[in-house]
Amino acid sequence: MYSRELLMGIWRTIARIRKFEMRCVKLYRKGKIRGYLHSYVGEEAIAAGACAALAHDDYIVSTHRGHGHCIAKGAEIKYMMAEICGKKDGYCKGFGGSMHIADVTRGNLGANGIVGGGIPLGIGAGMSAKVRGSGQVTVIFFSDGASNNGVFAESLNLAAIWNLPVIFLLENNHYAVSTPIEQSSRSADLYKRAEGYMVSGEAVDGNDPLAVYAAVTRAADRCRRGQGPVLIEAKTYRFGGHHVNDAGAYMSREKLEHYQSRDPLKIARGYLREQETCSEEELDRIEAEIEAEIDAAVEFAEHSPEMTPEEFEHELKSYNLGA
Amino acid sequence: MKEKMFREALNEAIREEMRRDATVIMLGEGIAERGGSYMVTKGLLEEFGAGRVMDTPIAEASFTGLGVGAAITGLRPVVEILFVDFTLLILDQIMNQAAKYRFMTGGRGRVPMVLRTQGGSGNGLAAQHSQSLEALFYHIPGLKVIAPSTPADAKGLLKSAIRDDDPVIFLEHKLLYQTKGPVPDDDDFTIKLGRGDIKRPGRDITIVAWSRMAQLALAAAETLSREGIDAEVVDPRTLVPLDKKLIFASAGKTGKCLIVQEAVRRGGVASDIASLIQENAFPLLKAPVRILAGRNTPIPYNITLEKSCVPQEEDIVKMARDMCNHGLQRQSAVRDSESTMQREVLNVT
Numbered sequence: 115m116y117s118r119e120l121l122m123g124i125w126r127t128i129a130r131i132r133k134f135e136m137r138c139v140k141l142y143r144k145g146k147i148r149g150y151l152h153s154y155v156g157e158e159a160i161a162a163g164a165c166a167a168l169a170h171d172d173y174i175v176s177t178h179r180g181h182g183h184c185i186a187k188g189a190e191i192k193y194m195m196a197e198i199c200g201k202k203d204g205y206c207k208g209f210g211g212s213m214h215i216a217d218v219t220r221g222n223l224g225a226n227g228i229v230g231g232g233i234p235l236g237i238g239a240g241m242s243a244k245v246r247g248s249g250q251v252t253v254i255f256f257s258d259g260a261s262n263n264g265v266f267a268e269s270l271n272l273a274a275i276w277n278l279p280v281i282f283l284l285e286n287n288h289y290a291v292s293t294p295i296e297q298s299s300r301s302a303d304l305y306k307r308a309e310g311y312m313v314s315g316e317a318v319d320g321n322d323p324l325a326v327y328a329a330v331t332r333a334a335d336r337c338r339r340g341q342g343p344v345l346i347e348a349k350t351y352r353f354g355g356h357h358v359n360d361a362g363a364y365m366s367r368e369k370l371e372h373y374q375s376r377d378p379l380k381i382a383r384g385y386l387r388e389q390e391t392c393s394e395e396e397l398d399r400i401e402a403e404i405e406a407e408i409d410a411a412v413e414f415a416e417h418s419p420e421m422t423p424e425e426f427e428h429e430l431k432s433y434n435l436g437a
Numbered sequence: 438m439k440e441k442m443f444r445e446a447l448n449e450a451i452r453e454e455m456r457r458d459a460t461v462i463m464l465g466e467g468i469a470e471r472g473g474s475y476m477v478t479k480g481l482l483e484e485f486g487a488g489r490v491m492d493t494p495i496a497e498a499s500f501t502g503l504g505v506g507a508a509i510t511g512l513r514p515v516v517e518i519l520f521v522d523f524t525l526l527i528l529d530q531i532m533n534q535a536a537k538y539r540f541m542t543g544g545r546g547r548v549p550m551v552l553r554t555q556g557g558s559g560n561g562l563a564a565q566h567s568q569s570l571e572a573l574f575y576h577i578p579g580l581k582v583i584a585p586s587t588p589a590d591a592k593g594l595l596k597s598a599i600r601d602d603d604p605v606i607f608l609e610h611k612l613l614y615q616t617k618g619p620v621p622d623d624d625d626f627t628i629k630l631g632r633g634d635i636k637r638p639g640r641d642i643t644i645v646a647w648s649r650m651a652q653l654a655l656a657a658a659e660t661l662s663r664e665g666i667d668a669e670v671v672d673p674r675t676l677v678p679l680d681k682k683l684i685f686a687s688a689g690k691t692g693k694c695l696i697v698q699e700a701v702r703r704g705g706v707a708s709d710i711a712s713l714i715q716e717n718a719f720p721l722l723k724a725p726v727r728i729l730a731g732r733n734t735p736i737p738y739n740i741t742l743e744k745s746c747v748p749q750e751e752d753i754v755k756m757a758r759d760m761c762n763h764g765l766q767r768q769s770a771v772r773d774s775e776s777t778m779q780r781e782v783l784n785v786t
Contacts, residue, residue: 173510175506204543205542205543205545206541206542206543206545207543207544208543209540209541209542209543210541210542210543214541214542216541216542216545216546218509218542218545218546219545223506223509223510223546224538224541224542224546226534227533228529228533228534231502231529231530231533231534232534233499233502234498234499234500234501234502234503234505234506234530234534235502235503235505235506235509235534236506237499237502237503237506238502238503238504238505238506238507238508238509238510238514239506239507239509239510240506241462241503241506241507241512242506242507242510242511242512243510245460245462245488245489245507245512246460246511246512264498265498265499265502268494268496268498268499268500269496269499269502269503271494271496272493272494272496272499272500272503275494276491429544432544433539433540433544433579434603434678435540435578435579
């Protein structure tokens with residue numbers, strides 16, 4: 115039996131991510147956001163469930179599809195929105211944008227523009243926690259696409275030989291950009307790769323936040339007992355294309371309908387409704403609060419200045435880039 | 438000061454920094470049990486244990502990235518890549534991750550990590566174990582690049598690199614490990630990154646060279662002095678940050694500058710230094726800046742051919758001699774206007 119507080123927290127996180135992403139798409143269409151925007155819509159249960167199982171000072175490593183991880187780890191959405199809009203008050207002063215948001219103070223070591231590029235960083239955080247004896251756990255979010263990159267195999271093996279407190283959380287959304295996993299792997303059950311490295315591996319329903327929460331809780335316990343790493347494959351599906359300008363025409367309609375019928379937002383709300391202490395009105399009211407929070411974040415981002423080239427020049431000097 | 442070998446100086450630097458700071462760890466292939474292919478890390482496992490000195494599998498990209506992640510989260514890793522040629526397996530982790538992390542996070546994240554690696558030709562190791570690849574790292578904003586030529590510099594610079602809060606690429610030449618020189622015993626002996634060194638003062642020509650080429654340049658300067666040519670040898674020691682002031686001042690003083698690099702000529706660091714000199718010290722030059730560099734070819738295995746592909750001591754002597762003789766005609770014409778211009782140039786940073 116899960117506490118009301120936990121269920122409420124998870125649902126709230128999913129709702130915040132969903133609304134944040136929907137708003138970002140709108141802003142993108144209006145030209146307020148540039149570059150690439152990879153929406154996490156449909157996959158929110160993974161970040162929300164996983165981060166609910168972590169302590170404040172545990173680490174996560176994120177991906178190009180990283181807004182959800184960032185919000186779930188406790189980032190302030192006004193600074194996220196400002197960053198995505200390229201403004202000075204953003205998490206990275208407008209230098210990083212959507213693909214590079216990091217919030218080191220909350221243990222989010224950052225999104226990454228290179229598929230798979232963050233995996234070695236994550237085992238490094240694990241090594242650091244081990245050497246310092248801090249008891250911190252690291253969750254590496256990565257994708258089915260990244261699972262075919264060499265650093266996944268290397269890093270899983272390194273984490274295994276050194277028993278690192280690292281959870282490899284594979285978000286299997288079935289597509290590497292447009293290439294289906296069935297074309298890239300003999301088995302679409304990617305968690306089975308753990309066995310070859312003598313690592314504990316399991317698959318969970320990635321659209322069910324409590325299934326993810328339970329798996330990550332178990333894995334984090336193992337890690338803290340010195341029995342890491344763990345590989346968890348969360349099966350999920352994007353509700354759209356690879357990024358905002360990709361309609362996803364290649365995606366399977368049948369699968370999309372299946373996963374949409376298992377919308378993580380509805381599932382999380384359902385868990386709360388099962389607890390009779392939560393009324394529809396209360397949840398609607400909280401949703402309205404989240405909308406207002408996002409309105410305020412957009413307002414903040416729009417009013418935040420851009421860094422001028424002169425300020426940028428000054429900033430660069432302080433970075434000691436050897437220029 | 439005691440005479441020590443280059444590899445002993447490096448060992449001391451790591452050992453002292455590991456004693457001084459418990460967050461310093463070492464990772465690499467065969468560095469712990471075996472003590473490293475060139476014995477640089479000998480005895481560290483015994484002193485600091487397997488928790489801080491780790492032999493890695495042959496998984497360069499991931500154990501380098503592990504160093505980056507550990508650096509972001511509170512350690513100061515020293516990662517060894519056995520040959521600079523193998524750094525080509527780790528470029529994403531170095532160039533996309535380590536180099537850009539501080540910048541991409543708006544200055545909130547830091548990567549205090551050192552990547553030690555070894556390069557250069559001369560041991561008959563052929564095309565995939567003999568390269569000089571400093572230009573790759575020099576090219577990427579966010580990396581510091583060090584290439585020492587003496588045991589003392591190796592020690593002082595490695596200690597500074599480990600204490601530095603940014604990613605540093607530390608390039609060692611395989612033929613220097615056994616060379617000897619005086620090394621200060623002081624635990625706090627460090628050399629500030631970005632400070633070059635005049636290895637030999639001279640009046641007639643400036644020879645800029647780093648790593649093993651600085652040693653060849655010094656030997657060449659002795660030969661030249663017997664012919665009456667007084668060469669100044671400037672070793673920048675760190676390529677990023679580069680001690681431009683020192684280089685411009687020397688080139689401005691002698692009016693002639695030869696840059697020697699072992700790496701292939703095309704797209705090299707020497708070309709960049711040459712362009713900086715001519716943009717900043719042109720009025721003081723009596724001759725075109727020249728470059729002596731490796732040929733644009735992979736390194737051949739055969740020893741005669743290997744030597745023919747990289748600058749040798751006699752090549753430096755010959756080119757410096759040519760420059761000095763050729764420049765005689767122009768010298769008197771330029772000398773009059775020299776003093777005012779010299780002052781202007783020396784103010785350039």
